[in-house]
Amino acid sequence: xxxxxxxxxxxxxxxxxxxxxxxxxxxxxxxxxxxxxxxxxxxxxxxxxxxxxxxxxxxxxxxxxxxxxxxxxxxxxxxxxxxxxxxxxxxx
Numbered sequence: 001x002x003x004x005x006x007x008x009x010x011x012x013x014x015x016x017x018x019x020x021x022x023x024x025x026x027x028x029x030x031x032x033x034x035x036x037x038x039x040x041x042x043x044x045x046x047x048x049x050x051x052x053x054x055x056x057x058x059x060x061x062x063x064x065x066x067x068x069x070x071x072x073x074x075x076x077x078x079x080x081x082x083x084x085x086x087x088x089x090x091x092x
Contacts, residue, residue, distance in 0.1 A: 003041040005034070007063070011048045013055035024058055031066035034075075040068060045078040 007027065008016045015022055017030055034041055045063060047056055060078075063069050069076035 002039050005041045005043045006046050007043060007059065008046045009048060009051040009055050009059055011050045013052045015055070015059060024062065027059065028062045028066075031062060031068065035067040040075045043068065043076045045076070047078070 006016075006018065010016070015024065015027055017027065022030070031043070034043065043063070045059065063076050066076070068074070
């Protein structure tokens with residue numbers, strides 16, 4: 001089964017990776033560290049409805065430049081119910 005990594009942006013603009021609060025620099029590092037993992041994780045951005053726009057733009061920018069989120073088979077998405085994922089969730 002493909003692992004799922006939630007990246008969350010809270011109402012105060014804070015970022016969490018799984019349940020660990022991290023900085024933007026840490027997120028950038030983690031996103032690049034996931035490249036080449038087998039199986040590749042599915043990274044899901046989960047944004048609080050009242051998250052600051054600048055924080056959301058910053059995180060989206062980091063994710064958009066990460067190799068795992070680019071290419072023919074990107075492994076990143078946003079706004080899905082990551083808590084209920086299973087293998088069928090990614091079937092084409």
